[in-house]
Amino acid sequence: MTSPKICYVGVDLGGTSVRALAADSEHKILAVKKARTLRSGGPSRLIHRIAGLVEKTLQEAGVSRANVRAVSVGAPGPIDRVRGVIEEAPNLGWKRVPLRAELRQLLRVPVFVENDVNVGLMGEHALGAGRGSKNVVGIFVGTGIGGALIFDDELYEGSRGGAGEVGHTVLAVNGPLCGCGHRGCAEALASRTAMERDVRAAIKSGRKSNVLKIMNKKNKERMTSSIIVAALKKNDPVMREVMSRAQYYLGVLAANVVNLLDPECVVFGGGIAERMKDDFVGPIRETAYQYLLRRSDPKGVKIVPGQLGDNAGALGAIVLARRRLGV
Amino acid sequence: MTSPKICYVGVDLGGTSVRALAADSEHKILAVKKARTLRSGGPSRLIHRIAGLVEKTLQEAGVSRANVRAVSVGAPGPIDRVRGVIEEAPNLGWKRVPLRAELRQLLRVPVFVENDVNVGLMGEHALGAGRGSKNVVGIFVGTGIGGALIFDDELYEGSRGGAGEVGHTVLAVNGPLCGCGHRGCAEALASRTAMERDVRAAIKSGRKSNVLKIMNKKNKERMTSSIIVAALKKNDPVMREVMSRAQYYLGVLAANVVNLLDPECVVFGGGIAERMKDDFVGPIRETAYQYLLRRSDPKGVKIVPGQLGDNAGALGAIVLARRRLGV
Numbered sequence: 001m002t003s004p005k006i007c008y009v010g011v012d013l014g015g016t017s018v019r020a021l022a023a024d025s026e027h028k029i030l031a032v033k034k035a036r037t038l039r040s041g042g043p044s045r046l047i048h049r050i051a052g053l054v055e056k057t058l059q060e061a062g063v064s065r066a067n068v069r070a071v072s073v074g075a076p077g078p079i080d081r082v083r084g085v086i087e088e089a090p091n092l093g094w095k096r097v098p099l100r101a102e103l104r105q106l107l108r109v110p111v112f113v114e115n116d117v118n119v120g121l122m123g124e125h126a127l128g129a130g131r132g133s134k135n136v137v138g139i140f141v142g143t144g145i146g147g148a149l150i151f152d153d154e155l156y157e158g159s160r161g162g163a164g165e166v167g168h169t170v171l172a173v174n175g176p177l178c179g180c181g182h183r184g185c186a187e188a189l190a191s192r193t194a195m196e197r198d199v200r201a202a203i204k205s206g207r208k209s210n211v212l213k214i215m216n217k218k219n220k221e222r223m224t225s226s227i228i229v230a231a232l233k234k235n236d237p238v239m240r241e242v243m244s245r246a247q248y249y250l251g252v253l254a255a256n257v258v259n260l261l262d263p264e265c266v267v268f269g270g271g272i273a274e275r276m277k278d279d280f281v282g283p284i285r286e287t288a289y290q291y292l293l294r295r296s297d298p299k300g301v302k303i304v305p306g307q308l309g310d311n312a313g314a315l316g317a318i319v320l321a322r323r324r325l326g327v
Numbered sequence: 328m329t330s331p332k333i334c335y336v337g338v339d340l341g342g343t344s345v346r347a348l349a350a351d352s353e354h355k356i357l358a359v360k361k362a363r364t365l366r367s368g369g370p371s372r373l374i375h376r377i378a379g380l381v382e383k384t385l386q387e388a389g390v391s392r393a394n395v396r397a398v399s400v401g402a403p404g405p406i407d408r409v410r411g412v413i414e415e416a417p418n419l420g421w422k423r424v425p426l427r428a429e430l431r432q433l434l435r436v437p438v439f440v441e442n443d444v445n446v447g448l449m450g451e452h453a454l455g456a457g458r459g460s461k462n463v464v465g466i467f468v469g470t471g472i473g474g475a476l477i478f479d480d481e482l483y484e485g486s487r488g489g490a491g492e493v494g495h496t497v498l499a500v501n502g503p504l505c506g507c508g509h510r511g512c513a514e515a516l517a518s519r520t521a522m523e524r525d526v527r528a529a530i531k532s533g534r535k536s537n538v539l540k541i542m543n544k545k546n547k548e549r550m551t552s553s554i555i556v557a558a559l560k561k562n563d564p565v566m567r568e569v570m571s572r573a574q575y576y577l578g579v580l581a582a583n584v585v586n587l588l589d590p591e592c593v594v595f596g597g598g599i600a601e602r603m604k605d606d607f608v609g610p611i612r613e614t615a616y617q618y619l620l621r622r623s624d625p626k627g628v629k630i631v632p633g634q635l636g637d638n639a640g641a642l643g644a645i646v647l648a649r650r651r652l653g654v
Contacts, residue, residue, distance in 0.1 A: 169496075170582070171498070171500055249500070
């Protein structure tokens with residue numbers, strides 16, 4: 001038998017899947033397990049499933065519960081961090097769910113809960129693309145555009161925990177309508193949802209494109225990142241054009257944030273960045289460098305895709321737990 | 328004779344005038360003196376004038392040099408804080424001027440030098456409109472638009488000292504050309520320079536306006552804040568329209584910054600804000616509140632004019648000096 005190893009479990013709770021990751025105190029990954037996110041049966045059923053997934057992950061890692069220092073969850077939506085309550089997560093159909101208390105009761109270990117975008121950036125900052133940078137901005141492009149900020153090596157959450165809403169900074173007054181009710185937000189210009197809207201509009205207006213066919217073939221109703229990647233691989237002209245436009249806006253967004261906050265590093269995360277890496281971020285970086293103030297060397301700022309892929313959130317949740325525990 | 332009082336001198340070094348202010352350890356103002364900014368004769372002549380102004384201010388305050396703990400200067404442009412060198416100040420025609428060393432030699436007291444916008448916000452944070460707020464954003468509207476950031480009660484200057492360039496965040500891709508070479512920056516939409524451009528264009532296109540007449544009468548070549556105030560008092564229709572548009576963009580800018588940084592307070596400073604107070608900031612606040620995410624109570628954020636007026640920079644420089652001295 002091996003000697004007992006101290007272990008942390010990070011959980012990334014997303015709208016379609018839950019991912020649990022066990023790591024040791026050097027953040028070495030011991031095991032990763034995934035399950036589908038259940039929406040039927042209410043919060044309690046999903047929380048039981050999360051607890052079960054944590055157990056399976058520990059089994060696979062060969063770690064007993066006694067050696068688990070903490071379970072730490074990155075979850076969507078605004079969160080009451082002190083009490084570990086998910087205020088509202090439309091993705092999960094949750095409202096004021098006391099995730100921390102319920103998981104603690106099931107697992108009987110310390111549980112931490114933090115916003116998924118925040119833990120994603122914490123992971124990249126501690127272990128990935130942002131390593132060695134004191135001030136880092138994370139921009140996560142998915143169905144929406146989320147963001148997170150690290151100043152002086154610490155997560156910055158603002159005065160009411162609402163900081164990082166980079167997706168709702170206006171880049172084009174009078175631009176397209178955003179889900180938030182305003183016009184011209186970054187999210188309305190460059191999220192996956194905005195790209196899908198633009199692709200559908202182009203096809204409706206008579207442009208030739210295979211995107212809808214690819215969606216049909218893959219049995220998808222939405223233009224997911226895998227659809228985007230497949231269409232770009234086939235050089236679909238509409239997809240290429242829409243992607244270029246989104247990249248341009250994301251470049252302006254990155255420049256705005258760098259001009260305001262002067263970080264060492266901007267990390268792009270989310271499904272598209274994970275799949276396309278520098279094919280996605282390269283053109284964004286080019287536009288951003290053009291828009292940066294010339295004052296200091298603009299190329300001194302790294303603008304890069306994340307390095308941790310699917311594990312960023314779960315690893316970041318572990319980083320967070322260790323900070324909170326002071327170990 | 329009164330007992331010797333410990334005293335600090337703050338200096339606000341601007342493109343048109345220099346202001347020196349002596350205050351005691353409770354920031355009670357003991358004396359304020361002003362002089363014109365000399366451009367002829369090079370940096371050395373102006374630095375001698377600053378030293379002379381400090382002496383006169385101390386005389387008026389009835390404080391001997393031995394009781395001066397520090398002289399602290401807010402100066403334009405990027406600054407090498409460690410060495411107290413003004414990197415570049417086009418306003419003064421300065422390039423790499425070792426202001427700290429030269430003033431220290433003349434005055435033989437500790438000298439500190441910091442960017443003028445940063446000290447302006449430090450003043451408002453410690454003693455004015457931002458009092459009691461941990462996270463504060465300053466937006467200073469003048470010929471350009473400058474900004475400064477305070478997080479967790481400390482000035483945030485970014486990784487290369489370049490943070491706060493709120494004036495060069497793009498609000499309207501493809502908008503008017505900015506001095507920085509890009510299009511649609513806040514500065515190109517809502518600075519005093521942008522307003523003057525718009526007023527002149529409206530007049531050129533045949534609109535009726537008294538702005539140019541008022542400028543002639545006051546013997547001004549530029550549309551200064553006093554001209555703007557005079558034109559608004561006379562209900563000049565072009566001036567009102569141009570001001571409303573600038574206020575709208577400043578409202579969007581404030582909302583962008585609040586959505587990203589979630590501060591307790593946004594302070595508007597600069598000549599127009601000082602003169603017009605809430606007549607300037609009121610409409611900005613209204614637009615900003617409309618653009619804030621509904622998630623938390625948007626009215627929880629204060630969006631207000633500065634309270635220290637012309638003294639913000641000099642008082643803030645004193646606050647900075649005391650922080651640096653640890654007193």
